Amino acid sequence: MEREEMKVITVRNLKKTYRNGVEAVKGIDLDIEPHEVCALLGPNGAGKTTTLKSILGFINYEGEIKVFGKPIDEVRDRISFVPAERSFYGYMTLSKAMKFCERFLPNFDSKKSLEMIKHFRLPMDKKIAGFSSGMKTGVYLSFTLAQEADLYILDEPTWGLDPIMRDDVLEMIREKVIQGKSVLYTSHIISEVEKISDRIYIIDKGKIRYSGALDGLKEQFRIFYLPIEAMKKLDNRDFSSLRKVPNRIVVLSKDPEEWEELENLSEMEGTAPNLEEFFQFLIRGE
Numbered sequence: 001m002e003r004e005e006m007k008v009i010t011v012r013n014l015k016k017t018y019r020n021g022v023e024a025v026k027g028i029d030l031d032i033e034p035h036e037v038c039a040l041l042g043p044n045g046a047g048k049t050t051t052l053k054s055i056l057g058f059i060n061y062e063g064e065i066k067v068f069g070k071p072i073d074e075v076r077d078r079i080s081f082v083p084a085e086r087s088f089y090g091y092m093t094l095s096k097a098m099k100f101c102e103r104f105l106p107n108f109d110s111k112k113s114l115e116m117i118k119h120f121r122l123p124m125d126k127k128i129a130g131f132s133s134g135m136k137t138g139v140y141l142s143f144t145l146a147q148e149a150d151l152y153i154l155d156e157p158t159w160g161l162d163p164i165m166r167d168d169v170l171e172m173i174r175e176k177v178i179q180g181k182s183v184l185y186t187s188h189i190i191s192e193v194e195k196i197s198d199r200i201y202i203i204d205k206g207k208i209r210y211s212g213a214l215d216g217l218k219e220q221f222r223i224f225y226l227p228i229e230a231m232k233k234l235d236n237r238d239f240s241s242l243r244k245v246p247n248r249i250v251v252l253s254k255d256p257e258e259w260e261e262l263e264n265l266s267e268m269e270g271t272a273p274n275l276e277e278f279f280q281f282l283i284r285g286e
């Protein structure tokens, strides 16, 4: 218990079934460590937003969630977030929304926010409802990242941004960790996750399919390309994952004892997977 209190977020057996019967999250555990960028990576509809909404206490759920060892309502002042829906400021102009933030967001740094608004080249006198999706993302980031907090929870923080702005935002996120803060964010863009995350949770169909440090992947797994005939020799074997590509079977194996045998069959050394390959295996593996 004492060790768990050291964690930034602990999620235990989180389940969420919406009223329409959709089981969006089916019993997941998360441990978000301090001073890390942790990514929740998954395809559309995987349950990422539902997980963040549960952590933020915006929806009812089953299971246990603690943030800084406490229920979320006791630590809200230490958290800043970008929500999935970017419609909160509705028909306010950006300058009016800014005044709203100055009044209601704890530890809000107006100067920093203005700098970011300038960086995103957002017009102060126009209504936010008329902004493009990338501009709306810019608005929320300009408010959220200008708030002094210990934990940043960001739902798709690069949604709609052009590649240059996207890179800038990734740097801003990384910068938070350098300053000693912690970040949990969702994404379905693998290259982004690879660039800035220390730890990843891959989620699909409401379940965690992989969790661990990004570096750990390359040490733990090997990929082998085998001729189709080799498949017979592998019958009834329980590999981490198998995929078919034209004329080849691709095997992802976590068992070092197996690697030599697979190397002989493929007549090639196994390679460490990158995140893209690994993700394809988990999500599209057979």
Ligand SMILES: Nc1ncnc2c1ncn2[C@@H]1O[C@H](COP(=O)(O)OP(=O)(O)OP(=O)(O)O)[C@@H](O)[C@H]1O
Binding pocket: 018, 019, 020, 022, 023, 024, 042, 043, 044, 045, 046, 047, 048, 049, 050, 051, 188
């Ligand atoms: N309010 C809701 N009512 C009913 N079903 C919902 C609701 N919100 C989400 N869902 C469903 O729950 C599942 C998980 O959705 P969620 O938004 O958590 O996924 P996601 O991983 O964030 O997806 P995306 O990357 O597309 O935003 C989906 O099947 C979705 O249709």
